[in-house]
Amino acid sequence: MGKPLSLTLLYTADIAGDLALLPRLYTFTQRLRPPAGSPALLLDLGRSCAEGVWHCRETGGRSTLTVLDGMGYHAANVAGALDRDNRDKLAEQVTLALVDEGRDWLYQTAPFSSHAIRFTLRPRDEAARLQVVMTPAESSRIDGNALFLEAIGAGMIGLATVELHGEPRLISARVHVMPPNTAPNPSIAGTVDFVEAEARYFAKQAR
16 A cells, blocks of 8 residues: 655635735745645635735736745636736746636646646546635535635635545645734745836836
């Protein structure tokens, strides 16, 4: 019998354009990551921007997602956040996968080369080893080969670990609230400054 194979997912949601939150959120995320050598992916489950936030408006919803890319996120739910042009622009600039109604992300790399994992907004592939549904749910659970993740708010990190040896099994699922005294990461603070400066530039060009 092979060694149990597990994957840890850390996820956020409902950031709503609060860029000032992200340098502290990065620090908190690093505290929660599993030990080196334990596979882990970082996800955002949607509503990264909000229509009334100035930098979201000036960048067409790209601003928060750009910072998330700098934080090392692997995939984000961008449904309703980006129009086609802004999605295409962002896809050329970032490495994180942009998941929406028409596009899933297939994660297939060592040690999961024989365990294709699909990240999607709704279950659609019964043949996949595991489907991670990036639409927030009432609770974290596995239904067949589909993993649903509990809805959370800004300033929270969801953490779920799935065993993939045999039938997918949810080992643990918790929601962590970021402590108010969490220090901001200077590098991510610099990324936020850059993104805001770029948004101000776009605003001037549009006048």
